[in-house]
Amino acid sequence: MLPEHFLLPIGAIIQDRNGESYIVEEIVGKGGFSAVYLVRGERSKQKTFALKEIINPNSHERSQVTFEADLLKRLKHPSLPHVYQVFENSKHNRLYMLMDYIDGKNLETLRKEQFEQRFSLALTLTLLAPIIDAIIYLHNQEIPIVHRDIKPSNIIIPIRMGDAVLVDFGLAKEFIQEKTTNAFRYGTPGYAALEQYGQGTNLRTDIYALGATFYTLLTGTIPVNALTRTVDEHVGDPLPLAHEVNPDIPPRISHIIAKAMSLRSEKRYGSVEHFWQTISIAAIEAETGPASSGDSTPSLYSGSLPQLSQHDKEILATSRVQPVVTTRPQPIRDENPPSVYDGPISQPSSVKPGRWNTKILIALVAFILIGVAADGIFFITTTHRAQSVGNVPVPKASITSTPARATVSLNPYPTLATGYEGTIYDSGVGGANRAEPMYLNTIQQQQDTITGSFRGLGLTLPFSGKVTKDQKITFKVFIEQTSVTLTFNGNIKVGGDIAGSFQSKGPDGQDVQEFGPWNVRQAMALQPLYQAR
Structure with missing residues (x-):
């Protein structure tokens, strides 16, 4: 250091x-x-x-x-x-x-924040889809580019908006067909392919790292180092199949990852496109059953992926909250x-x-x-x-004992301000994680019950909800025209700011694929409910 x-x-x-x-x-x-x-x-x-x-x-x-x-x-x-x-x-x-x-937040950190330090198959595919597209872009350059250090800690989920970003090109190398790149003996244990130890790398080196990244995100365990696998190969591969570590993983998915992580590059998938199409189709069929002969096969860019669970959406929304x-x-x-x-x-x-x-x-x-x-x-x-500015004195508010303060102290629930302003992100289908202003106005509170007006996502509607003694808030907005209910959940911070996520449900409780994070702070002045145009 x-x-x-x-x-x-x-x-x-x-x-x-x-x-x-x-x-x-x-x-x-x-x-x-x-x-x-x-x-x-x-x-x-x-x-x-x-x-x-x-x-x-x-x-x-x-x-x-x-x-x-x-x-x-x-x-x-x-x-x-x-x-x-x-x-x-x-x-x-x-x-x-x-x-x-x-x-942003890298996938290794986000993974470790989970209870079992792993993601579902649907969420893993959703998170890695833009990274797959970026690697395909690199491999399809006039002179193809091999990244050579793909791993969860080099994949960033931006806070505000946009797709995941692949970083750290310190090991990247241009690849000339018919000729492997020079041996470099660098990489990250668990994610580096065997050829990175001295044989020279090629485009399939990145496929090994992608397979290893899937393995880590799905099992919560970093794979055994390729060199160790080679040394122990005579007694059997010491790397267990992914479904042996996490039984929730379909065996077919497990074997696809194993092929991508073959020690010999010629046994891996021939391209990133082939690997991605194979694993995404297997994931869809694991959820819906095998496609019939009349069904169309999902293409690489069709966007067909397994549906995210509510828990997956909460993880995705939390990763966007600042x-x-x-x-x-x-x-x-x-x-x-x-x-x-x-x-x-x-x-x-x-x-x-x-x-x-x-x-x-x-x-x-x-x-x-x-x-x-x-x-x-x-x-x-x-x-x-x-x-980081630890030596700057923080002003302390003086507390004056007044009858009003004494009355408030009897309320065990957090007291909200009359108005808040901030940002809401639409991370659902078609939303592209679009950021929009969000306002909570004319808030009234009786103990744990709150009411007021919500403005955001092109809506201006009343809301009602609750606050809890452990500084949590939940409220709902009902859209009468479509019978859709937006449910907001959040945490009230020490300084009074509120951050959380929202989800939407149709009239019969079905998910309408609209969700995302939001955060607000006390408004300096109430925003008008309607503005002149």
Whole structure:
């Protein structure tokens, strides 16, 4: 781990070769000889970036960072990150890569938050569908690109909107047909194919990693390392089939994953498209039964996937929820910082210890609830961001004993404000996780019973519901024209903000595939129920 005195201080200003300056607001993550910062453009203060810093880089690292940046600059896909530029500080021998900063949560963290640390088959397919499309895009470039480090911690679910994003191209390589890439002996144990230990990689290397990613997300267990499997192969493969670990997995799905994870690349599926079509069709048939001869076969891009359960939708909605922060803590820095940081910086020894993975990819994401550092990629939570300015005194509200306060204290239920404002996300079919304003107005409360007016999703309707002693809230909005009921569930935070998710049901209780997260804070002023147009 990189010692603190090697890091840039909060408030330092880094200048690129074009004279643009970036203010360091936060240390997002650090590795052996690299760090990642959340920075803000000095001119456009609304724009934040992730800045990856490599300290005392050698020629190979310079070449790899340059390749990674050039690669990502020319790729255009919604599930791939964007790089702006690479520049360096020759005086301090530091190399920088500027990238988009994406708030989100990686699948490894999201998986570990679950009770059994795994997902259902339907949710796994839903989460990985955009990643599959991105890998197909990479493999179908004029010169195909092999990612070589696909794993749950390199797949990010953005908080606000958009599909999952595949990150960390530090090991990516262009693949020339009829010729395998050079051996590199890097990868992540459990996800690296056997050929990554020295035989040279090809497009099927990514299929092994995809199979391993499915295995982890469905079983809650990281697969046995490929090299270990090879050593013990004479007594039987030590990797159990997925359905032997989790009996809920259909055996057919288990065998498809096993084929994708074949130790010998020629025994795997010939393409990502073939693997995806095989596993998605098997999943649909496991839910609905085998298709008859007259039924059409789902195509790769048909969008036909098993239906998500209500629990799956709650997990997906929770992954999109961002804590409401009324005021963002400002970075602590000198009153008159230098225009370009030129302070003393300790240099680590030029002798770098061997390490399993390559440099950390620029931290694209900040987790919603808890930060984690996994396999060389680092992330940070919004909560950590709020706590990072630990020495700033927090004003304490004085409490005056008044008859009104004494009366309120007798109510065991949380007391709501008369109005709230925030955001609601439509994550259902056709919603594309679209963000819209949400308002709760004219709220009235009698003990645990609440009523008021809901505005959002193109609706302005009354609501009614309950609050509980353990700081939970639930309320319903009935749409008379369609007989659909929207049910909102949430948690009331210590500061009064509320966050949760909603779902919709038809008149006979059937799911109408409209759901998503929402979050609100106390409104400064009530929003009008109707606005002039």
